[in-house]
Amino acid sequence: MSATPADAGDGYNFAYLDEQTKRMIRRALLKALAVPGYQVPFASREMPMPYGWGTGGVQVTAACLTPDDCVKVIDQGADDTTNAVSIRSFFARTAGVATTESTEEASLIQTRHRIPETALREDQLLVYQVPIPEPLRFLEPRETETRKMHALSEYGLMHVKLYEDISRHGHISTAYAYPVNVGGRYVMDPSPIPKFDNPKMDNCPAIQLFGAGREQRIYAIPPYSEVKSLDFEDYPFDRLRASGSCALCGADDSYLDEVIIDDQGNRMFVCSDTDFCGSRRDQGHVGDQSDLFETGAE
């Protein structure tokens, strides 16, 4: 029954998973797209990697891949970290698809903890790896109850968390996995991306798919959906970005990683998106060297 392309090597079915499994995942994906932000249960499979390394994202990617796809994988914005490299080579080997580090060239981008700086297009898929899909998990441990709360749109509790942030820290201190409301209906955990990336999900032309392998949930945001970060009227949502510019490419609007460079407390800030930073340097942008040792956070 399977239509295995000739170039999927090593005796694996195309993209590792068998066709029945991929159909099951696609059905979950279609349902997730039809009900934006709703967590659709699916029969997550064992993958040749440990839970927490992106088994959910890998299964979604496998179900979406075609032989013509070009895959990019990022981990914390970087293309050259262990997780990103091994997942990329996994699909190069089991599906025989082209891989790339360029956001522009990719047709499918699997990501952990970031959304690329380069704006996405309609013909691209963004697949998120999700550790904990339930945004209410740490507020209400009973899954039976949280499902009911989703069903009835009872999301006051989510604001209790934000209230606690403000009362303790004076501002909404949640910096990642910042809860969003999709299309005015479901509250959703955007996976642990920094809240700096939250506005990129709003009205995004690309399809955004979320896979949680251990938790066996899939959810999605269709293209051009309204995605609103939760906040209070007197404490509006704030993107939060380290002040300063990238020490390598000089970008002052990208999300920065702080890198400690010696044991004297010196540090530098560089773009977390390695493809974005690299292509800017190729275009001739340079970082402010004098900035290198004095940029302070916040």
Next chain:
Amino acid sequence: MMQERPLFRASAVGKSYGKQLGCRDVSFDLYPGEIMGIVGESGSGKSTLLNCLAGQIEPDTGDIAFDVDGTGLVSTLQMSEPERRMLARTQWAFVHQNPRDGLRMAVSAGGNIGERLMNIGARHYGNIREDAIGWMGRVELEANRIDDRPANFSGGMQQRLQIARNLVTGPRLVFMDEPTGGLDVSVQARLLDLLRSLVQELGLAVIIVTHDLAVVRMLAHRMMVMQKGHVVETGLADQVLDDPQHPYTQLLVSSVLQV
């Protein structure tokens, strides 16, 4: 105080757990501003009854009705679940015996009081906090404890916080399950004073379950005595306590330790 139209009506409510009887054939009307005490020993079915009345468990028989918007009684059992949950968040309140069941112990006092407000759509931090501070004052908690977690509060303070958390949305009917249980007598007395003044001030209707006859004497207008799942005696609280008719009520009243 009494109005002609009842606020709440239980008709022939019954619940059993397999062969084990919880409660049977309980009927009464409750009017706005009225306090009904339900007494009985442990296992007499009074908590089962309260949970049925408050919509926490579904009774096997009978019906429960509430005057939602002042236009007449509506069966809460016929309501859809969202309607019932909305009712429980806005017009009803439930004070548990153990504050741990009614509070979020990992959330600050202010967050606990604000939760019901946020549940019904409050999205202004400053206003929520102001309301929370106001309610802490009304239940005699110091405003500077607003960011402390209830885990660091004494039992009496936790119970007062639970009451504030419940009353912040201005409910019209409050269910209480042994609100003074497990507190020492001086704290009990203060809590009862507080409850009595709040109930009078806000004109709340209350259904209170207790095994402590003193609580009933202090708070309740009317009372029901339960034994083995049945109501054995009902009447005005003072009347029943001063002149008990049923042998079991006589036993209860005479069992109270006189100091």
